[in-house]
Amino acid sequence: MLETLTKAANKECVIKGEKYKIGISIGVAIFPSDGSTMEQLLAAADKNMYQMKSKG
Numbered sequence: 001m002l003e004t005l006t007k008a009a010n011k012e013c014v015i016k017g018e019k020y021k022i023g024i025s026i027g028v029a030i031f032p033s034d035g036s037t038m039e040q041l042l043a044a045a046d047k048n049m050y051q052m053k054s055k056g
Contacts, residue, residue: 025049 009024027049029035034044 025053027052 005024005026009022012019012021014020027045027047029041029044029048031041035041
């Protein structure tokens with residue numbers, strides 16, 4: 001599902017004649033296995049996002 005969402009959001013658009021590529025990155029963390037505090041969950045989601053980005 002996340003792959004579908006990121007592919008749908010990674011689009012090229014034209015604004016006033018200039019081309020821009022828009023993209024998103026998403027990291028997911030699951031409570032409580034990835035952490036029990038907001039800080040732990042955000043750190044886990046950030047780590048997961050960068051792992052996925054490195055895989056392409």
